[in-house]
Amino acid sequence: MGEVWIRTINNSLVRADRVTEIASTRASLHDDQGYALKVIVDGKAHVIIDDGGLPGSFTERQDYARHLEDALLVAIDEAHQSGASVVVCFEPESERWVMAAAAELTGQIPAVG
Template sequence: MGDVWIRTADQGLIRAAKVTEIRTSRGSVHEETGYAVTVVAGGKAFHVIDNSELVGAQAERLDYARRLQDALLLAMDTAQGAEAPMVISYEKDREGWMLTPASDLARDFPPLSYAKD
């Protein structure tokens, strides 16, 4: 089995095996809109989703976020069964989690171009 990594909202990577908690809260910027999904690893909290755009009653927004929590847990379980290292990332456009082999991410990396003086 390969390692499983979770991409954070600020583009960091956390080893999924180190996650001890997945939590949901209201949006970090606005109380009346949005939600946040956070994972705790190594005693530190990391936002994996911070969406301040979702409108509706707080209970509805948190219920939506809890479903995303459940989907993240399922994605983690699915990725653990993969042969290759996997990266789990939230895709806002699809409103869901995407599992990508780490080798695909490295292969898609654009080449650097250096400015010449």
């Protein structure tokens, strides 16, 4: 069975099975608006999303971030079921979590679609 990895905003990969917490902050790392979403691995925070442009009240931004936290859990569960090594990452254009087989990313098999 393959492993599931999560891509960070720095293009690092963290193992999903080592994540102990998924957390969001009320603002992006650089602004007092928007939000940031991070995973905690071995006590260290790894930022997955940093969106300083999300408009809305604090409550609206937190609700949106919570929605993305839940969606990340679903994506990780689906990736585990695939049986292959998979990378999960956030696509800002579509505002969705996407999965790619590690073999596709390394060029071992052609991408479909």
